Amino acid sequence: MVGISHLHPDHVSDLPAFLWLSHEVRKEPLKIFGPTGNDAAPDFATFLNRLFDEKSGAFPVLGSALGDSYGGGGVRPDIGRVVAGGVRLDVGVIDAAKAEPSLVFQREGTTVTAQRIPHGNMPTLAYRVQTGNVSVVFSSDQNGTDPKFVEFAKGANVLIMHLAVAPGTDVPLHATPAIVGRIAQEAGVGQLIVSHFGLFNLDAAVADLRKFYSGPLIVGADMQCTPVQ
């Protein structure tokens, strides 16, 4: 499954490229989830329609993602254009206004839950993946002011959190390094991976985080693989 946290461009604009030609390696529908909408963003199903609708979408060549009337790859006779026949999506919209976690996905020993998190006025979800006795929590963008997220991340083997602003920055969208460190410490996670760095002195930010978090810490990088401890 794919879990979308929110509709800020830096979190979702790669989706069409990710799906493009995916039918060549996948035949069954792909479960994909995202948040409900509000004044700041459409709900996730509407967002996908605006992207992939076979007539009015930004990428009609990916209309098959929504199960268009054509379905396969090749030249569509009605529009005279080549379409890729990308994998069909099985879309779920998760209530991003609900205080308690939602069950998103459950299959063969893997459970995924989602929790609303505060990120300005943008409906935003964190995800927790539990598989066997290993759990990984994806914080996404958040300002770290909701104690329910600490509960949600409690005891996770791995917590991945965004480090988007410099120490001492006061913004409604993002948690400072100190808050990221405090959340990881209070949640008692096995290890913290930080990612999503802004343009600031990373060493200084990590030093600030370290004042509040004493556990294992990894500074994330693209394509990095991390053994779960």
Ligand SMILES: [Zn+2]
């Ligand atoms: Zn964001």
